[in-house]
Amino acid sequence: MSTLTYAVHDSMTMLRRNIKHALRYPAVSLGPAMMPILMLLLFVYAFGDSIGAGLPGAGGRDAYLEYLTPGVIIMGVAAGAMSTSIAVCQDMTEGIINRFRTMNITRSSFMTGHVVGSVITTLVSLVLVVGVALALGFRPDANPVEWLAAAGLVAAIAFAVAWLSAALGLISKTVESASNKPLLIQFLPFLGSAFVPAGSMAPGLRWFAENQPFTPMTETLRGLLTGSEIGNNGWISLAWCAGIALVGYFWSRSLFNSTTKR
Numbered sequence: 001m002s003t004l005t006y007a008v009h010d011s012m013t014m015l016r017r018n019i020k021h022a023l024r025y026p027a028v029s030l031g032p033a034m035m036p037i038l039m040l041l042l043f044v045y046a047f048g049d050s051i052g053a054g055l056p057g058a059g060g061r062d063a064y065l066e067y068l069t070p071g072v073i074i075m076g077v078a079a080g081a082m083s084t085s086i087a088v089c090q091d092m093t094e095g096i097i098n099r100f101r102t103m104n105i106t107r108s109s110f111m112t113g114h115v116v117g118s119v120i121t122t123l124v125s126l127v128l129v130v131g132v133a134l135a136l137g138f139r140p141d142a143n144p145v146e147w148l149a150a151a152g153l154v155a156a157i158a159f160a161v162a163w164l165s166a167a168l169g170l171i172s173k174t175v176e177s178a179s180n181k182p183l184l185i186q187f188l189p190f191l192g193s194a195f196v197p198a199g200s201m202a203p204g205l206r207w208f209a210e211n212q213p214f215t216p217m218t219e220t221l222r223g224l225l226t227g228s229e230i231g232n233n234g235w236i237s238l239a240w241c242a243g244i245a246l247v248g249y250f251w252s253r254s255l256f257n258s259t260t261k262r
Contacts, residue, residue, distance in 0.1 A: 010106040014113025018087070022121045032079035033125035035186075036072045037132050043068055043195060044136060051196065062137060069133040069140075070222040071194025074214055076129045077157045078189055080122035081165035081182035088114055088169030089178035092259065111166055111252055118162040119155060126154060140225040150224040153234075156241040157217055161185060163248030170255040189214045213240040 043051070044065050052064030088111075091097055097110070130138075142150065165182050172178035191208060192198065192215035198206055209215050216233040217240065223230035 010109035011112040011116070013105070014109045015116050018113050018117030019120065021087070022117065031125075032083055032122065033076055033128045035079055036076040036129050039075065040068065040072045040129070040133060040136070055197070065133070065136060065138050066140075066226050067222070068195065069130075069138045070225055071189060071192075071218045072133070073126055073129060073154065074157065074218045074221060075186075075189040075194055076126050077122060077154060077161060078186045078214070080118060080125070080158060081161050081168070081185045082179055083121070084114060084118040084162050084165040085169035085172065085178045085182050086175055087118075088166050089172045089175050092170060093174065108253075111256055114166055115159065115162040118165070119158045122158040122162075123151075123155060141227050142225050146224045150221055153217070153221055153224070153237065156238065160241045160244035160248065163245050163252060165248075167248050167252035167255060170252055170259065188212055189218065192218055194218050213237075213244065216240065 044061060048061035048064040048068075052060040052062070052067075055063050055067055091110075091114075165185065168181040169178050172181060191205065192212055193209060194214065198209040198215060201209055216236040219228070219233040220230055220237045222228050223233070
């Protein structure tokens, strides 16, 4: 077999390992869905009427649910960073990596298995988030092509975040620190247009919200699902995804190679 074939085979083996871990501990795997669901319930039922009244058209709670759901989905993607960081840190600190070093496996397969496994578990947890939103009355008007584009966008964001969070797990010495380092990633959607329009924020915060990665991602997903204007946000989102993924990939690769030198 060629080098590429070996790499794919070993990556699939590592992926199966991570999926089995996810199935064995579903509370950890689906944990990233809990916070978005709680935020969805809290903001819709506690603040939906008042915030919804300030949206264009003043539609109240139902209008706010339509506005909020795409932002909560993006928040769910960001929440997956913690589980990825913790999983990588556990493998690096609990001795399993030393066993892998003695085996004839492709070095890159370890990180690839974690990242692809993270994308899969994140997408599964987001199905639960969307299901709760639909139960609350969320009614997207996306056609099949727009749904496919939305899924592709979410997968691209999850892939980029997974590589970055894998690097954060590699620089962490303990599981506790690995759970704390991705907090900034999880917090960024709050400082974007996930919960309120960026135009309604104070000038300084508005500038930050309009120029951070999760705002164009949220607006693109919102446009695909609800028909709002996307503009250049789609291309900007893909550029952010590519940039974050490349930084996370090369950073994690450098860290992994330096910590696993024979």
